[in-house]
Amino acid sequence: MSRKAFTRLAAPLIHLPEPDLDTDQIIPARFLTTTRREGLGPFLFYDRRYGTDGTPRPDFPLRPLERHGCAFLLAGHNFGCGSSREHAVWALLEAGVRAVISTRLADIFRGNALRNGLLAIELPPAQVLRLARCAGQEVLIDLLEREMRLPDGERIPFAIDPFARYAMLRGADELDLLLELIPEIERHEREREAEHA
Amino acid sequence: MRLSLFEKIWRAHQVRPPALGAPAVLSIDLHLVHEVTSPQAFAELARRGLKVRRPERTLATLDHATPTSPADAQGRPPFADEACRAQAEKLIENCADHGIELLGFGSGRRGIVHVIAPELGLTQPGMTIVCGDSHTSTHGAFGALAFGIGSSEVAQVLATQCLFRHKPKSLRIELRGRLRPGISAKDLALALIHRFGTDGGTGHVVEFSGEAVRALSMEARMTLCNMAIEMGAPSALIAPDETTFGWIEGRPRAPKGEAFARACARWQQLQSDPEAVFDRELSFDAGTVGHRISFGTDPAQNAGLDEPLPQPEGGKLRRAYEYMGLEPGKPLRDTPIDYVFIGSCTNGRLEDLREAAKVLAGRRIAPGVRMLVVPGSEQVKRAAEEEGLHRIFLAAGGEWREPGCSMCIAMNGDVVPPGKRCVSTSNRNFEGRQGPGARTLLASPAVAAASAVAGCLTDPIALQVEAAA
Numbered sequence: 001m002s003r004k005a006f007t008r009l010a011a012p013l014i015h016l017p018e019p020d021l022d023t024d025q026i027i028p029a030r031f032l033t034t035t036r037r038e039g040l041g042p043f044l045f046y047d048r049r050y051g052t053d054g055t056p057r058p059d060f061p062l063r064p065l066e067r068h069g070c071a072f073l074l075a076g077h078n079f080g081c082g083s084s085r086e087h088a089v090w091a092l093l094e095a096g097v098r099a100v101i102s103t104r105l106a107d108i109f110r111g112n113a114l115r116n117g118l119l120a121i122e123l124p125p126a127q128v129l130r131l132a133r134c135a136g137q138e139v140l141i142d143l144l145e146r147e148m149r150l151p152d153g154e155r156i157p158f159a160i161d162p163f164a165r166y167a168m169l170r171g172a173d174e175l176d177l178l179l180e181l182i183p184e185i186e187r188h189e190r191e192r193e194a195e196h197a
Numbered sequence: 198m199r200l201s202l203f204e205k206i207w208r209a210h211q212v213r214p215p216a217l218g219a220p221a222v223l224s225i226d227l228h229l230v231h232e233v234t235s236p237q238a239f240a241e242l243a244r245r246g247l248k249v250r251r252p253e254r255t256l257a258t259l260d261h262a263t264p265t266s267p268a269d270a271q272g273r274p275p276f277a278d279e280a281c282r283a284q285a286e287k288l289i290e291n292c293a294d295h296g297i298e299l300l301g302f303g304s305g306r307r308g309i310v311h312v313i314a315p316e317l318g319l320t321q322p323g324m325t326i327v328c329g330d331s332h333t334s335t336h337g338a339f340g341a342l343a344f345g346i347g348s349s350e351v352a353q354v355l356a357t358q359c360l361f362r363h364k365p366k367s368l369r370i371e372l373r374g375r376l377r378p379g380i381s382a383k384d385l386a387l388a389l390i391h392r393f394g395t396d397g398g399t400g401h402v403v404e405f406s407g408e409a410v411r412a413l414s415m416e417a418r419m420t421l422c423n424m425a426i427e428m429g430a431p432s433a434l435i436a437p438d439e440t441t442f443g444w445i446e447g448r449p450r451a452p453k454g455e456a457f458a459r460a461c462a463r464w465q466q467l468q469s470d471p472e473a474v475f476d477r478e479l480s481f482d483a484g485t486v487g488h489r490i491s492f493g494t495d496p497a498q499n500a501g502l503d504e505p506l507p508q509p510e511g512g513k514l515r516r517a518y519e520y521m522g523l524e525p526g527k528p529l530r531d532t533p534i535d536y537v538f539i540g541s542c543t544n545g546r547l548e549d550l551r552e553a554a555k556v557l558a559g560r561r562i563a564p565g566v567r568m569l570v571v572p573g574s575e576q577v578k579r580a581a582e583e584e585g586l587h588r589i590f591l592a593a594g595g596e597w598r599e600p601g602c603s604m605c606i607a608m609n610g611d612v613v614p615p616g617k618r619c620v621s622t623s624n625r626n627f628e629g630r631q632g633p634g635a636r637t638l639l640a641s642p643a644v645a646a647a648s649a650v651a652g653c654l655t656d657p658i659a660l661q662v663e664a665a666a
């Protein structure tokens with residue numbers, strides 16, 4: 001279900017330095033009682049953006065997202081840990097987040113993100129610190145060149161899994177690729193079943 | 198050969214090795230499905246005109262958003278709202294359309310995915326098991342390679358019974374010594390997460406080995422593997438042994454007679470070779486572990502009952518204290534509590550309920566405390582009732598509920614109100630996990646039960662001392 005990602009995009013950088021922001025923070029479980037992927041954007045970080053009485057919390061820095069319609073998220077260490085809910089990625093994308101950058105992204109979250117065309121980038125701490133100084137400013141991410149460009153012209157290269165990059169650039173789809181392998185899958189299953197008979 | 202257990206399972210399931218930058222293709226033996234993370238996957242199949250390829254390798258149940266109060270006079274489950282009901286109905290419809298077995302209402306076998314597959318004997322050593330749920334690591338207790346997946350991957354497994362997978366790294370954690378009497382696998386899991394951090398296992402399959410693991414019951418092993426994801430590890434593994442085989446034997450879906458003997462002979466091979474190489478190795482003395490209770494908003498923020506809580510070094514812990522209404526420097530013991538939740542895929546099995554009942558027998562929970570006891574499955578519920586455990590919970594003033602995830606995830610109406618403290622035997626103490634503003638304190642069933650009686654955080658021994666005084 002890969003969605004085509006952008007090849008180059010300039011967007012403001014939102015800094016959420018808090019470590020271990022788990023998927024329950026990204027989208028609280030009570031919003032998961034849906035059978036659709038759409039409609040989750042308004043509930044992104046809901047309990048961080050709103051108090052238990054529903055009043056907005058002005059200190060939660062998602063404003064650039066509301067203003068520009070899209071943004072990159074510079075997140076704290078171990079972002080996306082916890083529940084496997086892909087709803088977290090759907091909510092981020094629907095709200096306009098196009099890339100998530102961190103020193104560490106949790107495994108299941110990172111896979112879910114890339115599979116949906118949400119660019120997931122891990123960088124060493126020094127480069128994350130460098131980026132943090134650009135919080136609120138516009139940075140450019142170039143997926144073809146695998147680099148970020150900061151407002152002062154500095155370039156930060158990033159690594160990305162070549163398979164995910166290929167899928168994102170082409171809009172190629174893991175499920176389609178797997179379906180092409182059905183004969184090979186069948187052969188493997190027959191062999192294993194014979195072994196266990 | 199010098200292969201790890203993980204490597205052996207991986208190789209047996211690799212349909213195709215990684216090639217040209219593409220990850221390996223991994224074959225999946227068992228796919229567990231529930232109502233919350235599957236509807237979008239079935240919709241994707243419908244959009245593409247695809248059918249479920251191996252429905253006989255797929256098992257569905259209703260657990261996350263299902264009510265834990267009994268059905269009404271017409272037999273209808275009292276869903277929290279229409280969205281929850283619609284989600285359950287969607288799964289019922291999808292399973293019927295695709296010929297998938299659903300252990301739903303009235304099946305007598307419904308329950309939390311990670312409780313029902315093992316108790317049916319479906320979870321077996323050497324298998325690959327996936328589910329759209331991060332606590333799929335639980336099944337690793339049987340020596341199965343099991344991990345949680347997203348809904349897009351749920352669609353892939355439904356349609357092809359395979360996944361693209363980059364091979365994770367391997368991490369062996371040797372657990373030396375023995376757990377002290379009264380100390381549970383939950384305490385051990387919390388101690389490990391405390392030591393190695395919420396990302397200590399990220400990117401790795403963890404194999405737990407050592408004397409302490411061998412001594413654990415299957416239920417305890419499941420508790421330990423269940424919590425591996427809270428250390429960032431998507432999968433945990435414990436090599437199968439006589440404890441494992443004994444637990445599987447005679448279960449409804451386990452191989453029988455000759456076939457069981459053959460399976461056991463095969464399962465015996467599922468050990469890491471003595472010279473096996475791991476990407477990382479760690480060691481931990483299980484004999485030093487005492488009761489652990491979480492005090493913060495991630496599972497690594499946990500402490501012994503009498504340890505002064507640590508001073509915050511960063512904003513994260515400060516925020517956690519504020520959220521939890523706790524202060525650094527003070528110990529957790531005697532902290533007043535409002536709710537107790539005994540259940541979940543971590544601690545909702547028969548052995549867990551027995552632990553809690555042992556503490557609660559002949560006692561009453563403190564005035565003002567509300568205690569929910571939620572069995573992990575209908576089977577667990579029946580077994581507990583045969584032993585009379587439910588009478589102990591009810592006599593203590595607790596609520597004995599229908600099975601489901603309940604207050605672990607608070608999707609079904611079982612919610613902890615804002616600002617209230619809940620001692621919970623579940624696995625996540627994230628902000629809002631048990632309801633907006635709810636304050637979760639993760640603990641073992643014994644500590645949860647003792648705290649229910651005292652009305653504040655305590656352990657079973659302190660309760661005894663008090664009774665004797």
Ligand code: SF4
Nearest residue numbers: 332541542602605606
């Ligand atoms: S009991 Fe809790 S952790 Fe386990 S499957 Fe249900 S919601 Fe997830």
